[in-house]
Amino acid sequence: MSTAHNSDAQAAVKASTGKLAVAWALVGVPLAYGVYETLTRVAALFG
Amino acid sequence: MGWLDRERTIAPPGFNRWLVPPAALAVHLCIGQAYATSVYKTALVKHFGASLTEIGVIFSIAIVMLGLSAAIMGTWVDKNGPRKAMFTSAMFWASGFLIGSLGIFTHQLWLVYLGYGVVGGIGLGIGYISPVSTLIKWFPDRPGLATGMAIMGFGGGALIASPVSTALLKMYDPNSGAKGWVASGDAVGKLFLTLAVVYLAYMLFGAFTIKVPADGWKPAGFDPAKVKASKLVTTDNVSAKNAVKTKQFWLVWIALFCNVTAGIGILEQAAPMIQDFFRKSDGGSLVSAGVAAGFVGLLSIGNMAGRFAWSATSDLTGRKRIYMVYLGVGALLYTVLALAGSSTTFLYVVLAFFIISFYGGGFATAPAYLRDLFGTFQVGAIHGRLLTAWSAAGVAGPLIVNAFLDAQGKPGQLNASDYQPALLTMVALLVVGFVANLLVKPVDARFHEPRADRERSAEPAMEA
Numbered sequence: 388m389s390t391a392h393n394s395d396a397q398a399a400v401k402a403s404t405g406k407l408a409v410a411w412a413l414v415g416v417p418l419a420y421g422v423y424e425t426l427t428r429v430a431a432l433f434g
Numbered sequence: 435m436g437w438l439d440r441e442r443t444i445a446p447p448g449f450n451r452w453l454v455p456p457a458a459l460a461v462h463l464c465i466g467q468a469y470a471t472s473v474y475k476t477a478l479v480k481h482f483g484a485s486l487t488e489i490g491v492i493f494s495i496a497i498v499m500l501g502l503s504a505a506i507m508g509t510w511v512d513k514n515g516p517r518k519a520m521f522t523s524a525m526f527w528a529s530g531f532l533i534g535s536l537g538i539f540t541h542q543l544w545l546v547y548l549g550y551g552v553v554g555g556i557g558l559g560i561g562y563i564s565p566v567s568t569l570i571k572w573f574p575d576r577p578g579l580a581t582g583m584a585i586m587g588f589g590g591g592a593l594i595a596s597p598v599s600t601a602l603l604k605m606y607d608p609n610s611g612a613k614g615w616v617a618s619g620d621a622v623g624k625l626f627l628t629l630a631v632v633y634l635a636y637m638l639f640g641a642f643t644i645k646v647p648a649d650g651w652k653p654a655g656f657d658p659a660k661v662k663a664s665k666l667v668t669t670d671n672v673s674a675k676n677a678v679k680t681k682q683f684w685l686v687w688i689a690l691f692c693n694v695t696a697g698i699g700i701l702e703q704a705a706p707m708i709q710d711f712f713r714k715s716d717g718g719s720l721v722s723a724g725v726a727a728g729f730v731g732l733l734s735i736g737n738m739a740g741r742f743a744w745s746a747t748s749d750l751t752g753r754k755r756i757y758m759v760y761l762g763v764g765a766l767l768y769t770v771l772a773l774a775g776s777s778t779t780f781l782y783v784v785l786a787f788f789i790i791s792f793y794g795g796g797f798a799t800a801p802a803y804l805r806d807l808f809g810t811f812q813v814g815a816i817h818g819r820l821l822t823a824w825s826a827a828g829v830a831g832p833l834i835v836n837a838f839l840d841a842q843g844k845p846g847q848l849n850a851s852d853y854q855p856a857l858l859t860m861v862a863l864l865v866v867g868f869v870a871n872l873l874v875k876p877v878d879a880r881f882h883e884p885r886a887d888r889e890r891s892a893e894p895a896m897e898a
Contacts, residue, residue: 421593
């Protein structure tokens with residue numbers, strides 16, 4: 388019983404980690420792209 | 435549409451609260467597009483044969499509608515929960531672009547006013563406040579950090595929308611390679627259609643990812659007694675209806691209004707202003723148009739970074755103290771900028787960067803400040819009402835700056851000293867805001883919800 392319970396809990400944690408990674412990537416990647424594009428413009432300030 | 439109801443969004447045990455910030459960010463990154471309208475402004479001027487002011491009205495309507503809808507719909511958002519609010523915001527925001535594109539394709543500017551301005555503006559207001567109360571409830575230990583993450587997205591949205599929109603306009607316009615190219619109306623219309631689809635998908639992802647905590651949930655190891663370290667932080671609750679009757683609400687309103695107006699003072703004229711500050715005796719400027727564009731980009735980064743960094747810092751310093759920094763140190767930096775900003779470009783850039791970071795910080799810290807003063811009961815609705823300060827500043831800021839600058843000449847052909855009256859007026863405003871913030875005291879107990887009633891009213895429908 389307790390082994391089955393533990394494996395369920397582990398599966399839930401894995402699913403949560405996967406969801407977390409996807410969710411953060413969906414917002415983080417475009418944001419990083421936007422910051423990078425802006426910084427290339429900012430470079431003109433110091434060039 | 436029961437699947438949008440708050441009851442259907444209560445998180446199961448073991449739900450990871452770190453899924454909530456990306457859900458909130460998904461909405462704020464989309465509505466942050468509102469600050470990237472300059473990309474197609476010239477194209478719309480040409481397409482409609484309208485003046486810059488007539489096209490600028492589109493953005494003004496959207497910001498006014500943002501404030502109004504946030505104020506009017508705040509209680510509805512608190513009552514119906516974040517999923518329904520985000521879904522509604524997505525519908526309005528995407529419809530705004532669709533109606534706007536119809537206006538562009540049929541050459542009817544009023545449809546763009548109605549679409550992007552009115553309908554889109556309602557989406558902006560609901561979307562802006564939709565995740566705030568939920569984030570505060572998931573992160574009672576770090577409310578400044580949580581709301582800073584989401585509201586940072588509003589600043590970051592423009593950073594994404596700007597280069598993506600430019601690339602799409604080039605793709606949609608066959609003449610994009612021509613010298614002195616300005617995008618066609620057809621290309622802007624297609625851009626609006628694309629943005630409608632992409633933003634709808636992203637915002638729906640946010641709506642279906644967000645969950646509210648179950649009643650009585652608190653983070654592991656969190657002791658509410660520790661949060662009550664400052665006398666300004668209440669464990670009681672004040673309704674939105676009562677909050678607007680308190681002196682504290684209006685003092686924070688004044689502080690936010692002054693902070694935003696002062697920030698807009700720089701943002702409004704950022705590119706011509708840096709060129710004017712470093713004008714040579716022959717009329718040229720030490721700062722080229724390319725470098726000025728880089729400066730505007732740096733301000734966008736400062737605005738976004740300030741929203742996250744300063745708001746997160748407020749969890750350690752307390753909200754009142756951090757506003758003293760935004761307004762007090764902001765006034766000092768503004769004074770140095772006005773009187774000595776033209777001495778070196780490095781000094782000018784550093785001063786402007788910090789001033790704009792304080793502008794962003796003021797926005798992002800406001801929800802946590804309201805939570806401290808009025809509790810979590812209807813903090814979303816109270817925040818919605820506070821955002822009328824933003825709308826008012828959106829009108830007052832450009833009015834003040836333009837009135838002073840018009841008396842001196844035309845931005846892009848002025849000198850540093852021509853800016854002093856406008857900048858020193860902003861310093862005076864920041865001082866007013868500083869004093870208002872200084873006067874903030876704990877809310878009188880007569881405005882608190884009765885404790886027994888509060889327990890009864892802490893039913894799910896009123897929680898997030």
